[in-house]
Amino acid sequence: MSAAATIRFDDRVAIVTGAGNGLGRCHALGLAARGAKVVVNDAGGSVEGKGRSAAAEKVVAEIAAAGGTAVADTADVTDPAQVAAMVAGALERWGRIDILVNNAGILRDKSFGKLALEDFRAMLEVHVLGGFHAAKAVWERMRAQNYGRIVFTTSSTGLYGNFGQANYATAKAALIGLMKVLDQEGRKNDIRVNILSPTATTRMTEALLPEEDRALLDPADVTPGLLFLVSAEAPSGVMLCAGAGCFARAEVVETAGIYLPPEDRSPETVAQRFNEISAPEGAATLPNAWAQTKKYVALAREAQKKRSGKP
Secondary structure: OOOOOOOOOOOEEEEEEOOOOOHHHHHHHHHOOOOOOEEEEOOEEEEEOOEEEHHHHOOOOOOOHHHOOOEEOOOOOHHHHHHHHHHHHHHHOOOOOEEEEEOOOOOOOOHHHOOOOOHHHHHHHHHHHHHHHHHHHHHHHHHHHHHHEEEOOHHHHHHHHOOOOHHHHHHHHHHHHHHHHHHHHHHOEEEEEEEEEEEEOOOOOOOHHOOOHHOOOOOOHHHHHHHHHHHOOOOOOOEEEEEOOOEEEEOEEEEEOOOOOHHHHHHHHHHHOOHHOOOOOEEOOOOOOHHHHHHHHHHHHHHHHHHHHHO
């Protein structure tokens, strides 16, 4: 196997939301170390003076000390006007936007019976609408320049569920659907859209992790996957999982399924043949929603031909 080309981001401009600490900080540092000009966005850790963030400015100082280029930004991702101003500022400063890393997030864990509407809504505002606002703000610029890389951040909770995280799981799963659509809509303009599912020790997770696991889950070990997903040779429509130096790919798959003739279309038949319906042989990832419709129509037509005896 030939050696992979070195991934660089020279002359590229990147925005990383929630970049003052944890995963976002590591992503910003990683991008800058490989040549990108980085907008380090973080609405927290405010200091005296309008539009300043101690957390973001600390990361910018780290980047500058290493010889990189970055600017701090305090836009609240739930406010579309602030997000638009952040993007406009980057365009005014550097003339383009090549990479968007939607990393900003919050946690408000409670079992479903105790979950308040405001905690459910807040999760959607930050994760889903926050990701939407940022992607919407850069989309037309990326289309115009025929180049863009966008990564949303999901979670194993969104993929597989986790007790006490109904609001978080809903928000993170919603981003998978958004990514899948933008992947399709961005292709003709070389806008590649992916999703990262990280597990790492951060301010959001350290209280949930056993002490002996925390040292293994360095957020910096997730960043190599992120850098690949926003590189010139990135795939698109991929869900990459990463943590503790491990990398895997998640897929939404559908089993081959079965056709039931009209006389057998009852809940009892579905129950009786549920193991056949669930059989993993022939399971596949479908390229889009219409592929499912076409699959079912083809199965039905083929079954009807066999029943009629027609070739």
